[in-house]
Amino acid sequence: MNPSPSDALLSPLPVGQCFTLATIMEATAPKPGNIHRGADFEDTSYPDFLVAATVVGPIMELAVELPLGHTVLSAVKATRAAVATNTNLGTVLLVAPMAKVPRTKALERGIGDVLEKLTPQDARDVYQAIRLARPGGLGKVESADVAGEPPEDLIGAMQMAADHDMVARQYACKFEDVFTTVVPWLVRALDAGMLLADAIVHVYLELMSEFPDSLIARRRGAKVAQQASDMAAHVLASGRPGDEDYLGALSDLDFWLRADGHMRNPGTTADLVAAGLFVALRDEIIKPPFRLVHPS
Numbered sequence: 001m002n003p004s005p006s007d008a009l010l011s012p013l014p015v016g017q018c019f020t021l022a023t024i025m026e027a028t029a030p031k032p033g034n035i036h037r038g039a040d041f042e043d044t045s046y047p048d049f050l051v052a053a054t055v056v057g058p059i060m061e062l063a064v065e066l067p068l069g070h071t072v073l074s075a076v077k078a079t080r081a082a083v084a085t086n087t088n089l090g091t092v093l094l095v096a097p098m099a100k101v102p103r104t105k106a107l108e109r110g111i112g113d114v115l116e117k118l119t120p121q122d123a124r125d126v127y128q129a130i131r132l133a134r135p136g137g138l139g140k141v142e143s144a145d146v147a148g149e150p151p152e153d154l155i156g157a158m159q160m161a162a163d164h165d166m167v168a169r170q171y172a173c174k175f176e177d178v179f180t181t182v183v184p185w186l187v188r189a190l191d192a193g194m195l196l197a198d199a200i201v202h203v204y205l206e207l208m209s210e211f212p213d214s215l216i217a218r219r220r221g222a223k224v225a226q227q228a229s230d231m232a233a234h235v236l237a238s239g240r241p242g243d244e245d246y247l248g249a250l251s252d253l254d255f256w257l258r259a260d261g262h263m264r265n266p267g268t269t270a271d272l273v274a275a276g277l278f279v280a281l282r283d284e285i286i287k288p289p290f291r292l293v294h295p296s
Contacts, residue, residue, distance in 0.1 A: 013281055013288075015099050016061030021290075022277035023053035023091060026270060028292055029200035032235075032250055033228075033257025034270050041262050048083040055082045056092065063099035068118060069125025069154075071096045076129040089133040090167050090215075090271030093126070095278050098175065107279060108179050115155060115174060123154035166214045166268050170275075182207065182276030187285060196292045198241045200273055201250075207269045209233035214268040220260070228264060231256065 013021070027049035030036045037046050055078045063071045075092045101110030127150035151157045158171035170178060185206050189199035209232040217225035231253045239246040257264045280286040 012103065012284055014061055015063065015103070015282060016057040016059070018278050018281040019060040019095055019099065020053045020057035022095070022274050022281055023056075023088060024050060025196065025277050025290070025292060026091075026200060026274040027053070029197040029204075031201055031204045031266075031270060031273075032254035033262075033264060033266055039258075041265075044083075044085045044087060048085065049087050051082050052079045052087045055079065056088065060095060060099045063096055064102055066100075067122055067125070068096055068100055068114065069122035069129075071100070073125040073129040073132075076133050080132060086133040089130065090268055091274040092129075093167050094170060094175075094178070094271055094275035097171070098178075098275070098278060098282070103282075107175075107283065111175050115171060118154050120150075120152045123152065123157065124150045126150075126154055164214065164217060166211055166272060175275075177211075178272065178275045178279060181210075182272055183279050183285070186273075186276050186280055190286070194241060196286070196290060200277070202236075202241055203276070204266070204269055204273050205232045205235050205250075207272055208266055209236060211269070213266040216264050216266060219263045224264065228253075228257065228266060 027035060027046060028037050030038060035041060035044060035046055035049060040046055056075045059071060059075045059078060066074075072092055075096065076089060079086070079088055079092075097111055097114045098107055100114045101107050105113075155171055158168040161168035162172040163169075166177070170176075182203065185203045186199060189202045190196070194202060209229050212222065212225035212229040214225075216228055231249075235246060235249040235253055238249040257266065277286070
């Protein structure tokens, strides 16, 4: 007997769909300083994120069967063929190792197996993907700089970048921040009764206040990244989501982050939120049907 559409909703979402939905949910929420359905950048738009999420989903579905580097490089190539700019490199780097964990294994246990089995070819493919995406690199860390020759040991390179790049840090710490910080904060926000979009924005602010954004630091320096972190903390201290003071402080932060030609875009924070959403969807912490925003 063929399953009915309602039966399909009772089954775990395929990994590829988890990636696509996590990316769309993160991009749709009105995060300050970032692209969402009500705000584009001059060279990148909200539809770009939707297109990239769609074309990469099938690649993530096959991640469990393929080398990690192949998955990352294929995802970046598919994105570059579909949209004009880098929209998802950080999210791809974060989700690909988790997508490679078999569904029969818990993510926190299986991610270590994935990272321990990386090969020099994985490092070469990941470095090629980073160069193709042209995000500004993981930072110049002597021999680990992506402008140089790829290392034999990808984890070693990530460890050298971990103190100033939150994506690299996840490879170095077996994604501990995603599992023990991002996902629990998301669960806490949803348990407090927030709609999904409000929860995403709130966790985004919490992350930025706790971990100064790596992309801002790379583009504008550690001092500016810390300033953004302090302003996010001020929003959180202003009240609950929806309060007048909270919304006013959120608007001020959004205006400041969007100044300077969007060079204060907290892109790494957004990537971490997307990774947390992937985990929540993969592990059925968030289940369909979804209510992202208030009905208009």
